Amino acid sequence: MAIFEYDFMRRAFIVGILLAIIIPCIGIIVVLKRLSMIGDALSHTSLAGVAAGLIMGINPILGAIAACIAAALGIEAIRKRIPKYSEMSIAIIMSAGVGLAGVLSGFVKNAANFNSFLFGSIVAISDFEMILVACISCAVILAFILLYKELFYIALDERSARLAGIPVKTVNFIFTILTAVTVSVAARTVGALIISSLMVVPVACAMEFGKSYKQTVLYSICFAVFFTVVGLFLAYYARLKPGGTIVLIGVFCLVLILFAKKIMAKILLTMNKL
Amino acid sequence: MKKIASLLLSLMLVISLLGGCTPTPSTPSVNPSENSGITEKLSVYASFYPMYDFALKVGGDKIEIANMVPAGTEPHDWEPTASDITNLEKADVFIYNGADMEHWVDKVLESLQNKDLIAAEASQGLTLLEGHHDEEEDENAEEEEEHHDPHVWLSPIKAKREMENIKNAFIQADADNKDYYEANYEKYAAEFDKLDKEFKDTLSVLPNKDIIVAHQAFGYLCADYGLNQIPIEGLSPDSEPDPARMAEIIKFAKEHNVKIIFFEELVSPKVAETIANTIGAKTDMLNPIEGLSDEQLAAGDDYFSAMRQNLQSLKAALQ
Ligand SMILES: [Zn+2]
Numbered sequence: 207m208a209i210f211e212y213d214f215m216r217r218a219f220i221v222g223i224l225l226a227i228i229i230p231c232i233g234i235i236v237v238l239k240r241l242s243m244i245g246d247a248l249s250h251t252s253l254a255g256v257a258a259g260l261i262m263g264i265n266p267i268l269g270a271i272a273a274c275i276a277a278a279l280g281i282e283a284i285r286k287r288i289p290k291y292s293e294m295s296i297a298i299i300m301s302a303g304v305g306l307a308g309v310l311s312g313f314v315k316n317a318a319n320f321n322s323f324l325f326g327s328i329v330a331i332s333d334f335e336m337i338l339v340a341c342i343s344c345a346v347i348l349a350f351i352l353l354y355k356e357l358f359y360i361a362l363d364e365r366s367a368r369l370a371g372i373p374v375k376t377v378n379f380i381f382t383i384l385t386a387v388t389v390s391v392a393a394r395t396v397g398a399l400i401i402s403s404l405m406v407v408p409v410a411c412a413m414e415f416g417k418s419y420k421q422t423v424l425y426s427i428c429f430a431v432f433f434t435v436v437g438l439f440l441a442y443y444a445r446l447k448p449g450g451t452i453v454l455i456g457v458f459c460l461v462l463i464l465f466a467k468k469i470m471a472k473i474l475l476t477m478n479k480l
Numbered sequence: 481m482k483k484i485a486s487l488l489l490s491l492m493l494v495i496s497l498l499g500g501c502t503p504t505p506s507t508p509s510v511n512p513s514e515n516s517g518i519t520e521k522l523s524v525y526a527s528f529y530p531m532y533d534f535a536l537k538v539g540g541d542k543i544e545i546a547n548m549v550p551a552g553t554e555p556h557d558w559e560p561t562a563s564d565i566t567n568l569e570k571a572d573v574f575i576y577n578g579a580d581m582e583h584w585v586d587k588v589l590e591s592l593q594n595k596d597l598i599a600a601e602a603s604q605g606l607t608l609l610e611g612h613h614d615e616e617e618d619e620n621a622e623e624e625e626e627h628h629d630p631h632v633w634l635s636p637i638k639a640k641r642e643m644e645n646i647k648n649a650f651i652q653a654d655a656d657n658k659d660y661y662e663a664n665y666e667k668y669a670a671e672f673d674k675l676d677k678e679f680k681d682t683l684s685v686l687p688n689k690d691i692i693v694a695h696q697a698f699g700y701l702c703a704d705y706g707l708n709q710i711p712i713e714g715l716s717p718d719s720e721p722d723p724a725r726m727a728e729i730i731k732f733a734k735e736h737n738v739k740i741i742f743f744e745e746l747v748s749p750k751v752a753e754t755i756a757n758t759i760g761a762k763t764d765m766l767n768p769i770e771g772l773s774d775e776q777l778a779a780g781d782d783y784f785s786a787m788r789q790n791l792q793s794l795k796a797a798l799q
Pocket residue numbers: 556631695696697715716717768770
C-alpha cells in the first residue's frame with residue numbers, strides 16, 4: 207500500500223499505536239480520579255520545562271520531563287488538600303504552567319531551538335523520539351500490569367484501598383511519575399492535542415460499553431488504536447492535518463455512540479410500554 | 481509531611497527556574513518617539529525585519545526606528561499589541577510591506593487617531609505574484625484567503641524598489657534631509673544591483689533548478705533566477721504538515737535527485753529533517769529573512785549578508 211511506502215508514515219503508525227495503547231491505560235485511572243484535564247495541564251507545563259532547559263543549557267526534553275514531574279506532584283499535593291474539588295488542583299497547576307512558559311519563553315535566545323521543541327507532529331518523528339516512546343511504553347505497560355489491581359482500587363476509593371493494605375502513597379507516586387514522563391515526551395513528539403484527547407475520549411467511549419474495569423480498559427485501548435489508525439489513513443488520503451483528524455474522529459465516534467445509545471433506550475422504552 | 485515536602489520541592493523548582501535567568505537588557509530603540517522631541521529625528525516604525533533594515537539603511541542617523549515584530553518571532557501570525565498601537569499614535573512614519581503580508585494593517589491604520597502619520601506600503605507599484613500553489617490550485621482552500629505572495633523582498637531588484645518607496649516616504653515626511661536620504665538610497669541601490677548580479681552569475685551556471693523549501697517564500701527569487709520552489713508549507717508556515725504533501729515532496733525529491741532540503745530559522749526543522757532522512761538527503765538553512773535572531777543581529781548580520789548566505793546555500797544545493 208502506498209501509505210506504508212514512506213518511512214515517516216510507518217513511524218507515525220508505530221508511535222501512534224504505542225501511544226494509543228498506553229495513554230488510555232493512564233487515562234482510565236485519571237478519569238476515575240476525576241483528573242481528566244491532567245494531560246492538558248502537564249503538556250502546558252512541559253513547555254515551561256523546555257524553555258527552562260534552553261535557558262539553563264540543559265537538554266530541553268529533560269527540562270520538560272522535570273517540569274512535568276514537578277507539576278504532577280504539585281497536582282497530587284493540592285488534590286490531597288482539597289479532595290472534594292480535585293479538578294481545581296489541575297486548574298491551578300495549568301495556569302502556573304502557562305504563565306511560567308510565557309514568561310520563560312521571553313528569555314530564550316534561540317527561537318529556532320524553542321520552535322523545534324514546541325512543535326510535535328505524528329508525521330515528523332525522529333529516531334530518538336521513537337526510541338524514547340518505545341521505552342516509555344514498555345515502562346507504562348509493565349507498571350500497569352504489575353499494579354493493575356492496586357491502581358484500580360486507589361482510583362475508585364483511596365481510603366478503602368488504604369484500609370485494604372495497598373501502599374497507596376507508593377503506587378500513587380509511581381503512577382504520577384509515569385504520567386508526567388509519558389505526557390512530557392508524547393506531547394513533544396506527536397503534539398499536545400493528541401495526548402490530551404487520547405487520554406479521555408477513548409475512555410469515555412469504552413465506559414458506554416464496558417461492564418467491568420477490565421473490559422473498559424481493553425475497550426478504551428481498542429478505541430484509541432482505532433481512532434489513531436483511521437485518523438492516519440484519513441489524513442493521508444484526504445490530505446488533512448493528522449493530529450486534528452485523529453482527535454475529531456474520536457469525538458465524532460463518542461457523539462455517535464451517545465446518540466445511538468439514547469435512541470436505543472427510547473426504542474426499548476416504547477417497546478416496554480407496548 | 482511528605483506532601484508538604486513535594487509541594488515545597490515543586491515550588492522551589494519553579495523559583496529556581498525563575499531565578500536562573502537574568503532579564504535581558506531592554507532592547508534598544510523600542511520607543512523612539514519618546515526622544516524625538518529633543519533630537520527632532522523622524523520617529524519610524526517598521527512592521528517587520530526587512531522593512532526595518534531597509535528603512536534604517538535609508539534613514540541612517542536622521543531617524544529613530546523600531547522593528548515592531550520582536551527578534552526571533554515568525555511575522556506571519558504576529559499581531560500588534562495595544563502598546564504597539566499606542567506607539568504608532570506618536571510616530572511620524574510607519575513602513576509596512578503590504579501585498580497581504582501584514583493582515584492587521586488596514587484595521588490598525590483605520591483605527592489610528594494620528595492624522596500626520598505617513599504610512600508607506602513598501603511593495604506599492606510592484607508586480608505581485610498570485611498566492612496559490614502552482615500544482616494544487618484548489619486543494620488548500622484555507623490558503624486562498626491570502627491573495628498575493630507577499631515575499632517580494634527576497635528578490636534583490638524588487639527589494640530595491642521597496643527601499644525606493646521607503647525613501648520617498650522619508651522625503652515626504654522630512655523634506656529638509658532629502659539629499660541625505662537620496663544619497664543613502666543611491667548607495668544601497670548599487671548594493672542591490674551588485675547582489676542581483678552575484679545571484680545571476682552564480683545560479684545561471686548551476687545544473688539543477690529545483691529547491692525544496694520550508695514555506696512558499698521564494699517565489700520572487702525563483703522567478704528572477706529561473707529556479708523552481710517546492711514548498712512544504714504554503715505562503716504562511718503552518719503548525720502541522722499534511723502527510724500526503726510530504727509524500728509528494730519525497731517522491732519529487734527522489735525523481736529529481738534533490739540533495740538538500742531547506743528549512744528556515746523561525747520554523748521547526750522537524751518536517752524538513754523527516755523528509756531528508758527518508759530520502760537520504762541533507763538539510764540546510766535558507767533564510768526567508770522574515771526576522772533575524774538576536775544572535776544574528778549581534779553578529780552584525782543584515783539583509784545583504786543573509787542573502788549572500790542564502791546564495792552560498794543555494795549554490796551548494798544546486799551543484
Ligand atoms: Zn513567509
